Amino acid sequence: MSDLPARLSVVTLGARDLPRLRRFYNDLGWREMPAGGDDWAGFLLGGVLLALYSVDELAAEAATAAPPPAQWSGITLACNVDSARHVDAAFAAAVAAGATAVADPVDRPWGGRSAYIADPEGNRWEIAWAPGARFDDRGALTGFGG
Template sequence: MTDVPARLTVVTLGARDMGALRTFYRSLGWPELPGGADTWAGFLLGGVLLALFPLDELAAEAGAGGPPGAWSGVTLACNVDSREQVDSAFAAAVAAGATPVADPVDRPWGGRSGYVADPEGNRWEIAWAGTARFDERGALLAFG
């Protein structure tokens, strides 16, 4: 296995109006994960988590400075198997040409993550969450 597993585990949308966005996705019939609130909400969709997070908080966490329009408000995540693996995967991504935008830190929600930008500026979160469970292919089975 490489230091950065070939996984897309989470797509996070920066929400301008969390209540309206949560209502929309629930109206589609998508079951919201337990613990959803106007501070964070998630929907497990066929092995990938769709997460909703307030846009201003996501921008602060993902290091979204730069010229206006340089960041879309969307992040992708690659969840790794251990807290320690966050740092090695982060370093491997940077060595491969990613730009570090937010160094790995322990997060208030109990996990650890850092952010890099690919050559087009897309934000990838390299993360570990103790509640994430994967199948043998690396597909996300549970989150929370």
């Protein structure tokens, strides 16, 4: 047994314009934590906290310098939905809220359907339906595949 538990609790996005990024996630209809503000914001997503924090403050804690703007980190976040048709609806809703369309919804060779968007600061989100993905009542992923 490890002293480091196998769990993901918080994903923090370093924001260059935190008020703008906060508005985007609110415009998606995601419920913000009560303690949120323009210096920190959090959204509880099915058991994982999506946190928004100043990129400069985050760099002071976790790196030697903030990354340069407009570079994709190679990391994607994903929101899995309940059916293939929900991919298209969620993609349209994200674009309507201000996301940039990166890749339109398509059926994937692995048997699912997905699309990609970027939030106002370029963070990439995959909107996906995967056969065999299972969720609890909170929307937390409880199983994946077979």
